[in-house]
Amino acid sequence: MSLGQRVSSDHQLTRLLQIGVVLEELVESRAAHHIESLPPDERATVDEEVEELLAEAATESADHRERLEALIDDLEAETVGYEEINALVDAQYGPPEDTDGVLYDQLANEETAYKFYDDLIEAIEASESEFAVDRDRLLETLYSIREEEKEGVEEVTAIMERRA
Amino acid sequence: MNTADQYLKAIYLAQRLEDGPASTGTLADLLEVSPASVNEMIGKLEDRELVDHEKYKGASLTDEGLERAHDALQTYCIIERFLANVLEVEEFRDEARALESVIDDTVAERLDTIIDRPDQCPDCFDAEADCCELLELEAGGHAD
Numbered sequence: 001m002s003l004g005q006r007v008s009s010d011h012q013l014t015r016l017l018q019i020g021v022v023l024e025e026l027v028e029s030r031a032a033h034h035i036e037s038l039p040p041d042e043r044a045t046v047d048e049e050v051e052e053l054l055a056e057a058a059t060e061s062a063d064h065r066e067r068l069e070a071l072i073d074d075l076e077a078e079t080v081g082y083e084e085i086n087a088l089v090d091a092q093y094g095p096p097e098d099t100d101g102v103l104y105d106q107l108a109n110e111e112t113a114y115k116f117y118d119d120l121i122e123a124i125e126a127s128e129s130e131f132a133v134d135r136d137r138l139l140e141t142l143y144s145i146r147e148e149e150k151e152g153v154e155e156v157t158a159i160m161e162r163r164a
Numbered sequence: 165m166n167t168a169d170q171y172l173k174a175i176y177l178a179q180r181l182e183d184g185p186a187s188t189g190t191l192a193d194l195l196e197v198s199p200a201s202v203n204e205m206i207g208k209l210e211d212r213e214l215v216d217h218e219k220y221k222g223a224s225l226t227d228e229g230l231e232r233a234h235d236a237l238q239t240y241c242i243i244e245r246f247l248a249n250v251l252e253v254e255e256f257r258d259e260a261r262a263l264e265s266v267i268d269d270t271v272a273e274r275l276d277t278i279i280d281r282p283d284q285c286p287d288c289f290d291a292e293a294d295c296c297e298l299l300e301l302e303a304g305g306h307a308d
Binding site: 005006015026030088089092093119 | 246247250251253259262263265266267268270271273274275277278279280
């Protein structure tokens with residue numbers, strides 16, 4: 001058991017970045033599933049704003065995934081492919097009841113991703129270890145992804161408030 | 165998972181291993197910390213009414229402590245299963261131990277949406293084997 005938040009090796013860093021990739025793939029896949037899962041009448045009433053939000057979330061996740069994958073490449077490791085995660089989402093997917101459920105799930109996605117990057121940054125900053133990937137580049141990438149996740153949380157919250 | 169939850173989980177497992185209160189020595193071994201650190205944290209958990217401590221016997225979880233330990237163990241099971249079955253990590257036990265402090269419960273909950281976990285989790289966790297007794301490794305998998 002390892003007490004205290006600290007990333008102390010390339011191996012541990014790689015594993016955490018791989019988990020980040022899976023979380024992004026989850027967001028991407030769930031966003032796609034949400035739109036498809038809504039019954040036709042509900043789907044017709046999903047306003048443009050929500051549809052746009054889900055499309056943006058999927059695009060943004062794909063972009064985050066690529067940035068994480070570039071770091072993982074430098075650490076000479078691989079990631080789990082999107083199709084594999086998509087199949088796992090498919091196997092366990094329980095669609096939200098309505099558009100509010102979709103938004104709630106999207107909020108949970110963004111909040112979880114934000115929390116993950118926030119903890120990861122803290123654990124890297126708490127460590128004095130040298131990594132095979134440039135530390136400044138690593139942290140800059142994670143800061144910027146975390147910022148975008150924060151904006152994502154604000155965006156979903158704003159839509160939810162408008163609908164309330 | 166924060167340090168307090170890691171301690172509660174360790175006390176829960178130690179109580180199961182020892183079939184009684186968790187001794188400082190066992191907890192120090194499980195958590196890889198000094199007995200002095202264990203005693204200090206036990207004191208804090210006692211103040212928060214999560215643990216009862218009896219001198220020369222050891223620590224036992226209160227009802228509230230047990231509930232939190234259960235949740236913490238469930239989070240740990242999710243991390244182990246995710247590592248073993250999704251990332252196909254051979255040394256999933258060691259890696260779960262190394263990662264648990266950095267993985268928050270909310271993150272584990274998301275990862276839980278793509279893993280297959282038995283309903284009785286975490287009661288099926290085998291304290292001695294340090295993993296779920298029902299965990300099936302992927303074909304060609306990496307049982308160690």
